[in-house]
Amino acid sequence: MTGANSHYRAHLFFCTNIRPIESRRGGCGRYNSEALAKYLKVRVKELGLTRVRVNTAGCLHRCALEPVMVIYPEAVWYSFTNEADLDEILTVHLIAGGRVARLICPEQVQLKDELLAHPAR
Numbered sequence: 001m002t003g004a005n006s007h008y009r010a011h012l013f014f015c016t017n018i019r020p021i022e023s024r025r026g027g028c029g030r031y032n033s034e035a036l037a038k039y040l041k042v043r044v045k046e047l048g049l050t051r052v053r054v055n056t057a058g059c060l061h062r063c064a065l066e067p068v069m070v071i072y073p074e075a076v077w078y079s080f081t082n083e084a085d086l087d088e089i090l091t092v093h094l095i096a097g098g099r100v101a102r103l104i105c106p107e108q109v110q111l112k113d114e115l116l117a118h119p120a121r
């Protein structure tokens with residue numbers, strides 16, 4: 001569903017955060033997320049998809065699922081590993097308007113991640 005005030009039909013944010021190698025938590029950037037974001041950006045342009053914007057971002061606080069990206073305005077979160085995953089998201093989500101169920105981030109993992117980060121809550 002596209003909101004009436006949405007400038008973009010689809011706005012994608014890829015976490016490209018990289019933490020120091022000694023960090024207990026990883027960082028999506030360690031999984032080539034910046035290069036994969038560039039790959040999808042090129043594919044969107046090659047296909048002439050209008051009002052689709054691909055951006056990189058810092059930590060999106062879903063580190064347990066790394067690497068992650070989110071597509072607004074629907075706020076659908078995906079965890080991906082390679083160009084083939086992104087091609088599937090491109091075809092199924094961005095072009096056909098569906099969802100790639102096997103790559104969607106489970107909400108339970110977000111809760112677990114938040115509990116680990118803030119155990120006193």
Ligand code: FES
Pocket residue numbers: 015016017018026027028029058059060061062063066067068
């Ligand atoms: S490092 Fe990517 S979501 Fe936190």
